[in-house]
Amino acid sequence: MNWDNKLRQLGYRITPQRQLVLEAIEELKHATPEQILGAVSKKMTGINLSTIYRTLEVLEKVGLVSHSHIGHGAPTYHSLEEETHIHLVCSECESVQSISADIMEYTVRALRADRAFEVDVSHVTFHGLCDKCSKK
Amino acid sequence: MNWDNKLRQLGYRITPQRQLVLEAIEELKHATPEQILGAVSKKMTGINLSTIYRTLEVLEKVGLVSHSHIGHGAPTYHSLEEETHIHLVCSECESVQSISADIMEYTVRALRADRAFEVDVSHVTFHGLCDKCSKK
DNA sequence: CTGACTGCAAAAGGTTTGCAAAAAG
DNA sequence: CTTTTTGCAAACCTTTTGCAGTCAG
Numbered sequence: 001m002n003w004d005n006k007l008r009q010l011g012y013r014i015t016p017q018r019q020l021v022l023e024a025i026e027e028l029k030h031a032t033p034e035q036i037l038g039a040v041s042k043k044m045t046g047i048n049l050s051t052i053y054r055t056l057e058v059l060e061k062v063g064l065v066s067h068s069h070i071g072h073g074a075p076t077y078h079s080l081e082e083e084t085h086i087h088l089v090c091s092e093c094e095s096v097q098s099i100s101a102d103i104m105e106y107t108v109r110a111l112r113a114d115r116a117f118e119v120d121v122s123h124v125t126f127h128g129l130c131d132k133c134s135k136k
Numbered sequence: 137m138n139w140d141n142k143l144r145q146l147g148y149r150i151t152p153q154r155q156l157v158l159e160a161i162e163e164l165k166h167a168t169p170e171q172i173l174g175a176v177s178k179k180m181t182g183i184n185l186s187t188i189y190r191t192l193e194v195l196e197k198v199g200l201v202s203h204s205h206i207g208h209g210a211p212t213y214h215s216l217e218e219e220t221h222i223h224l225v226c227s228e229c230e231s232v233q234s235i236s237a238d239i240m241e242y243t244v245r246a247l248r249a250d251r252a253f254e255v256d257v258s259h260v261t262f263h264g265l266c267d268k269c270s271k272k
Numbered sequence: 273c274t275g276a277c278t279g280c281a282a283a284a285g286g287t288t289t290g291c292a293a294a295a296a297g
Numbered sequence: 298c299t300t301t302t303t304g305c306a307a308a309c310c311t312t313t314t315g316c317a318g319t320c321a322g
Binding site for chain 4: 147184
Binding site: 069088090091097099103104106107110111114115116117118119120123124126127128129130131134 | 205224226227233235239240242243246247250251252253254255256259260262263264265266267270
């Protein structure tokens with residue numbers, strides 16, 4: 001299903017703001033609300049940060065985007081149209097890398113079997129030490 | 137090694153505030169900075185929220201506590217002296233459950249082998265749907 | 273038309289910082 | 298005695314909210 005129908009299906013309306021936010025997320029790959037505002041502002045004047053927040057909430061509810069907490073600060077949003085991946089954040093150097101969600105397969109199955117818990121894999125972020133920082 | 141030596145070893149000093157914050161975390165199991173302030177205030181008057189924050193930073197640096205982002209709001213801190221566990225947070229009903237970190241074993245090994253990335257397991261939180269909410 | 277959506281401004285968290293006084297080693 | 302740590306107040310950053318006007322359907 002295309003993006004606008006996902007919105008309509010739940011009674012939401014199609015607006016230029018929503019379209020532009022979605023495009024910005026797809027273009028930026030990983031973006032904070034502030035960065036999205038920056039990107040959207042280039043194509044439309046007068047858009048407000050609170051609109052970004054409200055839009056992200058809606059887009060997340062209809063399953064078009066997801067967010068993860070990469071740093072201590074603002075969360076970053078990414079499109080769900082791409083292959084599901086998880087984030088590896090280094091606590092030392094703050095670097096971020098992505099890896100296929102396949103690595104989570106066993107864990108996901110175990111949680112489903114043991115607790116009937118359905119993990120939202122697109123939301124997963126692992127913190128730890130990257131290769132360079134763990135050598136030290 | 138006991139808690140005070142972990143601090144001294146890195147050149148930090150032992151203060152009543154630090155001891156009380158540590159005790160509060162061990163007692164509360166999972167607590168936000170605000171909740172820790174509440175607990176410590178019962179035993180010592182005049183303690184300030186900013187002291188809690190600074191103390192948590194130090195305790196985390198010396199490896200006595202760790203935090204995870206359970207909700208959208210404040211992070212929750214827990215002691216590292218207890219058995220390592222991970223958190224399962226339901227996006228629907230906000231419930232939180234703990235489960236042994238054993239479930240992560242395969243993933244941890246794979247990340248180590250593939251990327252030389254050393255996951256901080258005590259920091260992991262999975263979001264998703266709990267058994268009750270996924271039935272609906 | 274009507275209800276959903278937006279911009280604006282203000283409020284509400286949550287966290288950090290500068291500074292002088294107090295306490296640890 | 299020296300250096301770290303603390304309390305206090307103010308600043309800061311991110312997110313939420315109320316409201317009136319605007320726009321999508």
